[in-house]
Amino acid sequence: PARVLAFINQKGGVGKTTSCVNVAAALALRGRRTLLIDLDSQAHATLHLGAEPGGPSSIYPTLVEGQPLAPTPVAPNLDLVSAETDLAAAEADLASADDRQHRLARALDAVRHRYDAILIDCPPSLGLLTISALTAAQQVVIPMQAHFLALQGVGKLLETISLVASTLNPSLRVLGVVVCAHDASAAHTGEVVADLERFFDAARAEASPWSAAVVFRPFVRRNIKLAEAPSFGKTIFDYAPLAPGAADYRAVADAIAAVSDAL
Amino acid sequence: PARVLAFINQKGGVGKTTSCVNVAAALALRGRRTLLIDLDSQAHATLHLGAEPGGPSSIYPTLVEGQPLAPTPVAPNLDLVSAETDLAAAEADLASADDRQHRLARALDAVRHRYDAILIDCPPSLGLLTISALTAAQQVVIPMQAHFLALQGVGKLLETISLVASTLNPSLRVLGVVVCAHDASAAHTGEVVADLERFFDAARAEASPWSAAVVFRPFVRRNIKLAEAPSFGKTIFDYAPLAPGAADYRAVADAIAAVSDAL
Numbered sequence: 001p002a003r004v005l006a007f008i009n010q011k012g013g014v015g016k017t018t019s020c021v022n023v024a025a026a027l028a029l030r031g032r033r034t035l036l037i038d039l040d041s042q043a044h045a046t047l048h049l050g051a052e053p054g055g056p057s058s059i060y061p062t063l064v065e066g067q068p069l070a071p072t073p074v075a076p077n078l079d080l081v082s083a084e085t086d087l088a089a090a091e092a093d094l095a096s097a098d099d100r101q102h103r104l105a106r107a108l109d110a111v112r113h114r115y116d117a118i119l120i121d122c123p124p125s126l127g128l129l130t131i132s133a134l135t136a137a138q139q140v141v142i143p144m145q146a147h148f149l150a151l152q153g154v155g156k157l158l159e160t161i162s163l164v165a166s167t168l169n170p171s172l173r174v175l176g177v178v179v180c181a182h183d184a185s186a187a188h189t190g191e192v193v194a195d196l197e198r199f200f201d202a203a204r205a206e207a208s209p210w211s212a213a214v215v216f217r218p219f220v221r222r223n224i225k226l227a228e229a230p231s232f233g234k235t236i237f238d239y240a241p242l243a244p245g246a247a248d249y250r251a252v253a254d255a256i257a258a259v260s261d262a263l
Numbered sequence: 264p265a266r267v268l269a270f271i272n273q274k275g276g277v278g279k280t281t282s283c284v285n286v287a288a289a290l291a292l293r294g295r296r297t298l299l300i301d302l303d304s305q306a307h308a309t310l311h312l313g314a315e316p317g318g319p320s321s322i323y324p325t326l327v328e329g330q331p332l333a334p335t336p337v338a339p340n341l342d343l344v345s346a347e348t349d350l351a352a353a354e355a356d357l358a359s360a361d362d363r364q365h366r367l368a369r370a371l372d373a374v375r376h377r378y379d380a381i382l383i384d385c386p387p388s389l390g391l392l393t394i395s396a397l398t399a400a401q402q403v404v405i406p407m408q409a410h411f412l413a414l415q416g417v418g419k420l421l422e423t424i425s426l427v428a429s430t431l432n433p434s435l436r437v438l439g440v441v442v443c444a445h446d447a448s449a450a451h452t453g454e455v456v457a458d459l460e461r462f463f464d465a466a467r468a469e470a471s472p473w474s475a476a477v478v479f480r481p482f483v484r485r486n487i488k489l490a491e492a493p494s495f496g497k498t499i500f501d502y503a504p505l506a507p508g509a510a511d512y513r514a515v516a517d518a519i520a521a522v523s524d525a526l
């Protein structure tokens with residue numbers, strides 16, 4: 001049965017959707033039956049895969065009425081549960097349900113036997129939708145960009161993960177960090193990555209959710225093709241399969257799969 | 264007394280903070296007494312200006328307890344009301360107050376005579392903090408990047424602005440769009456800008472809040488110095504005054520000031 005991987009970072013525009021979509025597509029190309037859950041009311045993962053927000057595969061009825069998931073195929077080995085713009089309202093409706101954090105988890109349990117990997121794309125916040133993803137997931141991937149300010153945000157995210165792990169989901173593990181839109185010539189990027197790796201190394205002996213976390217290689221280089229692909233409703237592998245962005249995400253997906261299988 | 268300008272876009276990472284901070288700094292350098300309000304619990308505008316989140320200048324007591332604002336000077340002609348990480352909780356507390364959307368507006372009214380311009384940096388959502396900003400502001404600046412998906416987000420934002428204008432704040436005007444991190448070589452950027460301008464032109468004869476909106480020139484080019492500056496706690500004008508990012512934001516600030524004065 002599938003492991004559930006949540007792609008999370010409360011900072012906006014760091015590469016969550018770009019990573020979730022292209023890693024899912026890469027896993028599908030490797031033959032893994034993959035499900036992508038779009039949990040962001042802006043529905044960019046849905047649009048990125050050339051699908052319509054809302055519709056019969058929308059996650060909204062699952063969250064708000066407890067209906068079963070209705071994934072739709074978008075590519076060989078790749079299914080999608082789409083978002084819709086009413087998800088913002090859903091978060092408010094969900095807030096008044098007793099079992100609110102668990103609805104997504106329960107709905108996913110019913111389909112896990114059909115897939116090898118389930119990936120969840122989260123909005124830029126630590127609100128109820130992201131908490132639902134952390135409750136439903138076994139593993140967390142943190143996309144980020146190598147700037148010093150990004151380290152602060154990761155600290156806050158790990159606090160939240162720690163809280164969910166100790167109260168709602170003891171099996172939660174952080175797989176690691178995907179460095180996105182990497183520009184090797186930018187000041188301090190080397191130091192930021194070194195800081196992160198020192199932090200993870202120091203946690204190796206502990207029993208924290210990130211005690212086996214890594215900074216994934218390769219870093220995903222800034223590549224204009226990755227920015228263009230969503231507007232065409234295509235993953236990088238359909239839009240520009242020879243671009244550096246395709247090579248980087250293929251390799252990152254292999255690395256994530258290896259660690260995911262191992263943990 | 265100051266006009267209040269809100270920098271808004273629910274999409275993450277498009278350049279709201281980079282624009283709000285550097286436009287505020289440029290206005291201050293032009294001799295306008297400027298106040299920046301950091302309304303994002305991630306406090307990136309606060310950090311970008313080299314200040315500490317929280318502390319005596321925090322906006323939290325204003326929002327949650329109705330206390331007066333306590334701006335702190337961060338540069339000649341530039342004061343800051345800082346954010347703090349508890350703002351996420353503040354949004355929840357605020358939700359139960361009767362006059363919740365108006366608290367920020369009322370607090371700003373008390374200080375407007377001390378400034379020529381008040382700029383508000385908003386989080387990547389259309390929640391209560393952003394609605395408070397739309398209620399308190401006279402004018403809206405929309406930072407965005409020139410991708411097709413960005414147009415969808417702008418459409419949704421204008422719907423929200425229309426709603427606030429018809430229910431809470433009839434004087435609300437959209438000044439226009441700042442095109443951020445522009446890469447002229449990316450596919451479709453020209454078409455995205457043309458689409459936006461056609462849309463605004465079609466609205467000229469209407470009575471909508473965006474009937475005088477423009478796409479500001481120059482576009483702010485992608486410039487690594489703009490991405491590095493926040494990690495040093497400096498605006499572009501202190502960090503790299505000769506960089507293209509400095510020239511672009513100086514010019515954009517002049518354009519925004521001109522339209523702001525005129526409307």
Ligand SMILES: Nc1ncnc2c1ncn2[C@@H]1O[C@H](COP(=O)(O)OP(=O)(O)OP(=O)(O)O)[C@@H](O)[C@H]1O
Binds near residue numbers: 017245
């Ligand atoms: N490696 C890259 N090279 C070039 N552009 C990239 C790269 N990764 C992401 N981008 C672009 O950066 C922008 C933000 O990426 P993305 O939407 O994936 O971030 P996000 O974290 O999902 O944002 P949000 O917080 O709004 O959900 C998008 O326009 C995307 O196309």
Ligand SMILES: Nc1ncnc2c1ncn2[C@@H]1O[C@H](COP(=O)(O)OP(=O)(O)OP(=O)(O)O)[C@@H](O)[C@H]1O
Binds near residue numbers: 011307385483487489
């Ligand atoms: N013109 C530019 N050139 C290079 N990098 C830029 C440019 N504008 C913004 N950036 C970088 O892009 C990232 C996102 O910008 P910024 O934080 O201003 O967006 P935001 O809309 O405020 O994000 P959020 O939604 O999280 O509040 C930052 O790392 C910033 O330094």
Ligand SMILES: [Mg+2]
Binds near residue numbers: 017018122123
């Ligand atoms: Mg996203």
Ligand SMILES: [Mg+2]
Binds near residue numbers: 279280307384385386
């Ligand atoms: Mg910001």
